[in-house]
Amino acid sequence: MMEMTLTYKDVRHNSLYTKPQLSDEQFLNTMLDLTRPELSDVAASLQAGDVTGARDAYLERIASANIRRYYFEVSELAELKQYAKSHYSDNEEARQDILEADRIVEGDIALFKDKRVVFPDGKYDWNSWLYDSSQYQLHLTRFGYVKRLSRAYILTGNEKYARCFNDMMKHFIQDNPMPLGDAFRSEHSSWDPLSVGVRLFSLPEAFIAFFPSPAFEPETKLMLIKSFHQHGQYVRKYHATHGNHVCMQLRGLIQTALLLPELKEAAAWRDYGMKQFPGYIRQNVYADGVQFEGSPNYHLVVMRDLYELVVLFKRLGIVADEYEDILEKMFVVMMHLQAPDGQLVKFGDTDMQVVSELRNVMSLGAYLYQRRDFKALGYEHFPFSLLWRLGPEAVSRYDELQAAEPTDKAACFPIGGYVMSRQGWDRKDMYMAMRAGVAMAGHAHSDALSLVLYAGGQELLTDSGMGLFEWNKERKYAVSTRAHNTVVVDGQDQHVRGLHWSTPPTAACHIWDFQMQQDYDYVFASHYGYTRYEDPVVHSRKVVFMKNRYWLIVDMFTAQEQHLYEQYFHLPPGKVLYDAQSAEVCTQQEAANIMLVYPSAGCASDQLSVESGLIFRQGVYYGNPVVKRSLRLTGKAIIETIIVPFETDKPKIIIERLPVSLNGTELSLVEATALRIVMNDQEDTICLYHNSVDVEEYLDHTGNVIAEAMLPGKNEPDGLLFNGATYNQDVIVISRK
Numbered sequence: 001m002m003e004m005t006l007t008y009k010d011v012r013h014n015s016l017y018t019k020p021q022l023s024d025e026q027f028l029n030t031m032l033d034l035t036r037p038e039l040s041d042v043a044a045s046l047q048a049g050d051v052t053g054a055r056d057a058y059l060e061r062i063a064s065a066n067i068r069r070y071y072f073e074v075s076e077l078a079e080l081k082q083y084a085k086s087h088y089s090d091n092e093e094a095r096q097d098i099l100e101a102d103r104i105v106e107g108d109i110a111l112f113k114d115k116r117v118v119f120p121d122g123k124y125d126w127n128s129w130l131y132d133s134s135q136y137q138l139h140l141t142r143f144g145y146v147k148r149l150s151r152a153y154i155l156t157g158n159e160k161y162a163r164c165f166n167d168m169m170k171h172f173i174q175d176n177p178m179p180l181g182d183a184f185r186s187e188h189s190s191w192d193p194l195s196v197g198v199r200l201f202s203l204p205e206a207f208i209a210f211f212p213s214p215a216f217e218p219e220t221k222l223m224l225i226k227s228f229h230q231h232g233q234y235v236r237k238y239h240a241t242h243g244n245h246v247c248m249q250l251r252g253l254i255q256t257a258l259l260l261p262e263l264k265e266a267a268a269w270r271d272y273g274m275k276q277f278p279g280y281i282r283q284n285v286y287a288d289g290v291q292f293e294g295s296p297n298y299h300l301v302v303m304r305d306l307y308e309l310v311v312l313f314k315r316l317g318i319v320a321d322e323y324e325d326i327l328e329k330m331f332v333v334m335m336h337l338q339a340p341d342g343q344l345v346k347f348g349d350t351d352m353q354v355v356s357e358l359r360n361v362m363s364l365g366a367y368l369y370q371r372r373d374f375k376a377l378g379y380e381h382f383p384f385s386l387l388w389r390l391g392p393e394a395v396s397r398y399d400e401l402q403a404a405e406p407t408d409k410a411a412c413f414p415i416g417g418y419v420m421s422r423q424g425w426d427r428k429d430m431y432m433a434m435r436a437g438v439a440m441a442g443h444a445h446s447d448a449l450s451l452v453l454y455a456g457g458q459e460l461l462t463d464s465g466m467g468l469f470e471w472n473k474e475r476k477y478a479v480s481t482r483a484h485n486t487v488v489v490d491g492q493d494q495h496v497r498g499l500h501w502s503t504p505p506t507a508a509c510h511i512w513d514f515q516m517q518q519d520y521d522y523v524f525a526s527h528y529g530y531t532r533y534e535d536p537v538v539h540s541r542k543v544v545f546m547k548n549r550y551w552l553i554v555d556m557f558t559a560q561e562q563h564l565y566e567q568y569f570h571l572p573p574g575k576v577l578y579d580a581q582s583a584e585v586c587t588q589q590e591a592a593n594i595m596l597v598y599p600s601a602g603c604a605s606d607q608l609s610v611e612s613g614l615i616f617r618q619g620v621y622y623g624n625p626v627v628k629r630s631l632r633l634t635g636k637a638i639i640e641t642i643i644v645p646f647e648t649d650k651p652k653i654i655i656e657r658l659p660v661s662l663n664g665t666e667l668s669l670v671e672a673t674a675l676r677i678v679m680n681d682q683e684d685t686i687c688l689y690h691n692s693v694d695v696e697e698y699l700d701h702t703g704n705v706i707a708e709a710m711l712p713g714k715n716e717p718d719g720l721l722f723n724g725a726t727y728n729q730d731v732i733v734i735s736r737k
């Protein structure tokens with residue numbers, strides 16, 4: 001008979017597996033540094049046997065203004081309340097906080113991806129498997145929603161919010177004692193080390209905001225302080241050593257040490273966190289400012305840890321210089337990763353964001369760096385959410401800063417591997433983003449050289465999205481190469497994923513060229529995931545963005561033998577029109593559409609089809625049309641695609657191949673793409689010479705990446721004859737009406 005595995009939920013009240021909190025007397029006597037002069041009254045009460053008096057003396061110490069602990073202090077709450085009421089009572093974000101707080105009081109809690117859970121009569125169930133994913137339960141016990149309660153309390157003074165927080169904390173702590181040892185630290189339970197670290201920075205705002213409330217009982221205050229102490233011990237022992245988790249955990253440890261400096265272990269935690277955190281930030285963030293996991297969402301997660309600490313350090317008078325340059329670079333990346341609809345590009349594990357929260361983030365960047373371009377993506381007036389970090393004194397400095405549209409319409413981050421190009425900064429402007437960097441496992445997908453395209457305010461060439469994190473068929477699809485707008489070679493993913501999270505880095509990439517011109521932008525990059533094959537294949541992609549009109553995509557492959565190339569382009573959910581004769585595919589949306597046009601590759605095995613894929617948005621998988629072009633090609637090969645956005649009337653496009661020669665020899669299709677493209681009375685002649693870089697030289701004979709200084713340079717053609725003129729460059733674009 002198979003024995004059932006015991007989980008934390010099963011044994012959390014068993015003293016063989018868990019550890020109850022110390023009594024108040026034990027905690028105050030052994031865990032506080034009673035040698036500190038400011039705790040002399042606590043020590044005196046304990047010596048007199050007055051435990052309640054000692055507790056109250058310690059709580060009074062926290063309420064005093066003698067030590068700065070947090071973004072705002074208990075002594076500053078009266079001023080904060082007055083300012084919030086007088087300036088933000090009619091603010092939409094403030095009203096939403098009150099509405100959500102009212103629901104939380106009734107036991108109705110927002111979790112993740114628009115999912116909610118209801119616990120009537122305060123009967124919380126902290127360890128159930130909610131919905132179809134552990135992520136919902138994890139968000140329940142990370143308590144990101146309790147800020148709604150504290151902010152509603154500041155705005156209204158209604159004690160029901162404080163009473164709800166008091167009862168919720170008491171219930172959670174009593175129902176979830178700290179585990180003994182590390183038996184459950186790898187389990188998705190209320191004491192997984194990441195959730196523990198997150199609670200260390202999600203709960204203090206409410207802890208301080210409710211501190212003067214009579215509904216926040218002294219017994220619960222000390223119970224929560226003891227829980228913070230246990231959390232600190234747990235994180236210090238079990239924090240991660242890589243990735244975004246360790247940044248969140250050490251941020252929580254540092255904040256706890258600053259919040260409760262009277263703890264004996266606080267100084268050691270602070271010293272440890274301050275020493276280790278910079279190294280983990282450098283481990284997470286490349287020199288170009290990109291977080292290493294190939295996911296804009298987790299770029300934002302690590303960036304949040306950094307800006308929250310920078311702001312706290314500034315409030316507490318702690319030098320933060322070593323972080324500020326890194327943080328500003330991360331803000332610049334974030335600015336370009338925002339698509340015209342205000343969302344982050346959905347590479348890797350990235351899903352729909354709350355647009356107002358992204359604007360709040362950019363508003364904070366505008367304040368910290370006095371950057372007018374950051375403010376253009378933020379709010380005109382000081383946001384309500386920043387009040388809790390910067391205080392009323394920051395309002396005038398922010399409001400006086402004049403927003404200005406960013407001057408850069410394209411950006412390339414060559415290490416992190418993001419390339420973004422846009423027509424402009426208006427919502428309906430055309431926008432392109434491409435992934436062309438190695439990502440060190442974690443939340444990255446197998447998506448090298450994948451594109452996302454926007455026009456008319458809509459995502460028209462889509463990324464399939466993050467999916468839920470359960471290692472099932474849907475998740476396996478979401479992280480696969482075929483779920484992205486790139487090319488699958490011989491039916492295999494670009495990199496072989498083992499266990500879900502224990503996976504090697506994604507395919508190595510290199511960006512060879514990036515150009516910003518008045519009429520077009522251009523990028524040329526390669527990836528090396530398929531060089532693992534017995535006959536190595538290098539996939540390269542060139543994209544010409546003809547501004548305000550279309551994208552020309554050229555996929556190139558170096559190989560010796562025959563391979564199957566399957567190019568995937570993912571379209572939004574809805575109907576598509578497929579014309580096999582003209583090799584055109586069009587979406588049929590109401591206001592914004594794209595047309596995919598495929599010049600012939602001169603290959604008998606060329607097959608174009610539309611199949612069904614999966615797209616993940618806000619916790620739900622949807623079916624969506626996927627255009628697949630399949631070719632079996634031998635040796636060097638090339639696939640060309642033109643993608644044209646339009647509103648409702650499909651544009652007429654004429655494509656003509658043009659001859660191109662070098663030193664009197666006409667070049668083949670794999671040596672140069674030479675096209676005349678006529679659309680809407682505008683004519684473009686484009687030539688891309690494909691022999692300017694030997695992409696195979698990126699790897700040496702052992703298969704290792706060549707050092708940057710040793711990489712081959714561009715070999716521009718000498719005397720390229722095209723369209724009646726001679727050129728010495730590998731990118732030629734001539735536009736005329």
